[in-house]
Amino acid sequence: MPALNRPSTPTGEVAPVPVNGNGDYATNRPSARGYCEAPDRLEAILATLEQARGSRLLIVIKGHPDPDSIASAIAQRHMGKAYDIESTIVFFDQISHPENRALVKSLDADLRQYREGMDIGAFDYMSFIDTQTPHLPVRVAKPPPILTFVDHHKIVGGFDAGFVDIREDAGATSSIYAEYLEHSHLGLRLGNSEDARLATALMHGIRADTDNLLLARPIDFRAGAYLRQFIDNDLLRLISKQSITARTMEIIQRGLNNKSIRGTFLLAGVGFVREEDRDGIAQTSDFLLRHEGVETALVFGIVNGDVVDGSLRTNSPTIDPDGWLKAVFGADSAGRHYGGGRRNKGGFRIPLGLFARCRDRDALWAIGKKTIEDLVFEKIGVEQVDGDGG
16 A cells, blocks of 8 residues: 655654645644654555545454454544545444443444344455454455454464554554554544544553553553543443443352362363353453462353353463464364464354254263363473473
8 A cells, every 4th residue: 555645743653634625633633742653554554544535344343342342443433434434343243241232332332233144245345453363254255355454462374455553562452543543633632522432432442451551561551641631531430340240250150169270270161151141251260360379260161052162361471372272272174263362361262063952061061171171281281391391
């Protein structure tokens, strides 16, 4: 994509220009104060959006929508709007966490869940946010080309896209979008309710993915400093409430009762979990990581009767969740890994396929549990032997 022919400031920010002749986009927009980490990428994404002006864009959220992916999708739509791009945000897996459902409702986010019969091929382009791969979870005869791909996880393979920005040193994809906004003519406006909701969503996305900034990197702090002047504090407090449902507490109790600790590694199976309660698996993993002497917690269950869903949390300096999960659980016949992650957390989803038809739930759980335990403990054993021998 050709770079925009626009000057840069001494700090590396792209000089702001109005979208249209009357300069509306400059109204009530504070000038950038922070450092722009990647001005070349900023120019590239703006040039990419310019080339797609007036098109129809499908913004794809893969996996269960979380605060970071929701906020990033809204930010992508916001940026496209300035270029007359008609954007639709689609998600494929249920919004299961009550906090995330409240987030979507409070923001009036206008997200669409994929339904069979939705004509994805009717869109001109697709954008992927906060995901490691640009593969659609459904079969499409002729998928639209990828316009943009923005993420903060580890790079997985190559693919064609108009614009790619993958920053493993960012704690959240929301932080990357905040940088785009701060250092371009698309910056947020003071006193604008729509921009306040977007800033609040991005701030919540950053906090959620960095454990309330405990794991934040420099770009996350710069993004927070920029966004704080626009956020709706009442809305942020509302969507940040960490509610634990009765069913989640039950899942945590099952995790406590069924945990197995080997050294500093904790593994727990929680049995069958309803689709709408699947976030309880991640919350159980967060909770069990606090167990004395535990550096890594992995919790898994069978969700909706047809998939083994697991969540890993770690404080260990020697475990890379992304590589570890991929090594343990492998990939499907198309080469798509069942697991993945980032610095301190990860997850996996393994379809049960034909075995999902098994009517004997006890037998199905026994097979699933034994398989996961064997794979995990074999991996731990290999690592411990390697460590002892090194």
